[in-house]
Amino acid sequence: MRPRVTVRWRRRAGRWRRAGCATLIAGAVALPLSGAARPEIPAPVPAALAAPTAATLEEAYAANRANAARASRMAADHGDRHRAAADRAMADRSRHLLAFDGRGAGLATEVFGDLAHADRVAVLVPGSDTGLDTYGRFRAAALALHRQLLAEAPAGTRTAVVAWLGYETPGTVSTAVATTGRADRAAPGLRDLVGDLRRITGPGSRLALLCHSYGSVVCARAAAGLDVSDIALVGSPGTGADTAAGLHSEARIWAGRGADDWVEHVPHVSAGLFGTTVGFGTDPVSPAFGARVFDAGDGGHSDYFDTGSPSLTNLARIALGVPPEVTHD
Template sequence: MGRQRGSGTPSEHTDTGERPGRTRGRRWRRGVLALSVACAVAVPLAGAARPRVPAPPPAVLAPPAAATLDATYAANRANAGRAARMAAEHGDRGRAAVDRALAGRQLLSFDGRGPGLATEVLGDLAHADRIAVLVPGSDTGLDTYGRFRAAALALHERLTREAPAGTRTAVVAWLGYETPGTVSTTVATTGRAEEAAPGLRDVVGDLRAVAGQRPRISLLCHSYGSVVCARAADGLDVDDIALLGSPGTGADTAAGLRTRARIWAARGADDWVENVPHLGAGLFGTTVGFGTDPLSPAFGARVFAAGDGGHSDYFAPGSTSLANLTRIVLGESRAVTS
């Protein structure tokens, strides 16, 4: 998920007669194999330790449109309220508190079952000229929703402050898929992203249906979320796709994503993703790793500055990355710094 620095001394390469690249590749494969075996044992046990929280099935909704938006919000608020009561009866006060808070917000979708799914809108979606869709990475669910929402709030506040007069903005926090765990076998493969991509395409279609005018839509894709965006990108009706702290996309080049959208990429100076190899290796009948580094010239993205932040700092208030993301969403590409 970043470039691997050279490992091993020159004498080591001389003694073995192997090229450094081959050595790194073999170490990467061995490391992935060891991690996969460990996770295959540890992750199911960790999941078994926490029973799934009961919740009602999602609300039945009318087709998305500006005229049905208030009814959609009301139905999902009611569903989140029922989920909060069921979680409280189950004894899960943390989940009950999250569901209760969501019951007071603008939700395009909500499913309190299991890890939970939600799509929250900040702003006036029906009249927005600029829409940003945040796509999260690993370890994001209703139990950790607060940190994801904080990113959406920070962006919404800055957009509201910096949008030109007459330009209306909205931010959509799309927790629309079951994200992989950071320590799991799923985080190093495209499986979850392939499952999530149709839902992301659907929500973009819903946004187009709700906003009667033609708004500018940007996908801001963090970490594993960039793999999801890449899987959904082919022919997707969006204007910009920003890859933040990306482990790679599975495509060799930005052109390989087959989208009319402008592709942006950034990585903070203290983001640990830089130290993970950008490789793809066959393992147990699947491909592990996501290939070309989106920041490399070979990939061909528009690389922009993200400052000194770490993997979770791209939406930090006052940060260089948030300033540039705001400019991308507003369509002010010439003001984006590199």
């Protein structure tokens, strides 16, 4: 295919994809809600551990790796080679798992860097379609962020990234992705994580939540009174709050969206339906929301953590407490 034709095709496909996503969300407002079934893959119950401290981190990492190894064997016995391989990778001695649960779609909390001694910690919260079977792409984002933090950090600053897959994410093609239900159930777990991190790192550390896509809804539902310095909403469909002040957080609230992100076309509506809230209200990058808007570059919905991108650079700066290169109040 000739280059000019390829470019036209990609642009056309992008418009179809954006229109399709907008139609899905709009349809979810009018249609009855139903949850998509997730595969039930046998796995052991999570390791029973006391609340982690700096002194017990290595013990927690080892226990969760052992649990992942058992989950891998059970998945293999069940005939699911893909999940068995994913769990086996988690069990590698190089992995630092603060939590692991191989049941169902799977949950995991992974640490990059020396968390016990970190004074700048970025917590990465993923969006839809993230589970153990797709964990590689989420991990790649966390690794890229950690490398950027190391590159941007002032001399003597110690950094860590916590990749928190601590909730059952909705499917992109599902009505659940248009409601706050999953986020409401996930918020207590995120609040617990922040409490654990405060216990591990001490009161002098700086914690930032970097929340992608539906993960921004989770962060918003957990935000009230949360002991973090910054909350960055990236590629967000909305938060369920009308304004940044409506999050009831003392943290600085940031928002960024790439120029080619289809989420721009998601209808910014919010309504009560069948006992839940459908849609997420005000666009977080709009002046009406009142967040600090940072430059997220020209990328699409999955490009925010690409190496060398303006979005990755600015997210690292937010986590470090350094002003992003381009901001608008």
